[in-house]
Amino acid sequence: MSQKPYLSVVIPVYNEEKNIKPLLESLDNALKGIGKTFEVIIVDDGSQDKTLSILKELKPRYPWLKIIALRKNFGQSAAFTAGIDHAQGEVIVTMDGDLQNDPRDIPKLLAKIEEGYDVVSGWRKDRKDPFLSRKLPSMMANALISRLTRVKLHDYGCSLKAYRAEVIKGVTIYGELHRFIPVLVSFSGARITEIEVTHHPRKFGKSKYGISRTYRVLLDLFLMIFFRKFATKPLHMFGLTGGLLFLAGFGIELYLTILKFFYGQDIGQRPLLILGVLLIVTGINLVGTGLLAELVMRTYYESSGKRIYSVREVIK
Structure with a gap:
């Protein structure tokens, strides 16, 4: 694309070969009508299947597509960081590549950004995941995170979020901190809001998340509390x-x-x-x-x- 895009959509993928084609089709349908220039950056996080080869095969069909291939599986936070670093848009939207996030929600996120917010976080109110292994731990973690960090969100784990580039570009994301980006940007006074978004059940592939992540989220929460109170002292x-x-x-x-x-x-x-x-x-x-x-x-x-x-x- 010759001119600098208004919107950059960053999507990390890992072993999502069956989801790539419908993902690109849904992005094309959702974004070509927004009336603004855009790019989509898909970060292949060291996939072991045909994800990268399918992306390369479909690249000529979608001129707005940019592919970043990492040397190995560095994890979702590093993949998000790679995509954000290469993003050129004024607004950066992050989302998952498993078709559970709906690209048709992106215009709603952009509308909120244009109201003056710096961060718009998606809320999967009607979440299509198993209750005991995914939804219940998530509900408990979200309530605890909101209370301790004082950034009130219902759904920290939802990857579908929109950021002003100047806000997100200055944030270093490592470990498992991608879900805590709203907390990190709140340290600099970013305006944050939340809207309901659609959540679809996973059709293809296997989820990379499980109840074992709850412990790592708690450790990251302790880190966020430390950052909020004692990061500089x-x-x-x-x-x-x-x-x-x-x-x-x-x-x-x-x-x-x-x-x-x-x-x-x-x-x-x-x-x-x-x-x-x-x-x-x-x-x-x-x-x-x-x-x-x-x-x-x-x-x-x-x-x-x-x-x-x-x-x-x-x-x-």
């Missing part, structure tokens, strides 16, 4: 906790010292002696950890931005 958290423990241990040891030298009591067999030493050592370790965390955070914010993925080829 980790010493405040570790130093305060360590200082309190050190003072408690010092107080215990001072009390035992008084008993020993002024009252002649034997303190060598008292568990309180060991507790006091443990508190002092733990407090010193936490303060040291805080200092190291300060150095790490400064390196993080001042680094040159080394990428977490490796691109094999870009097909334009």
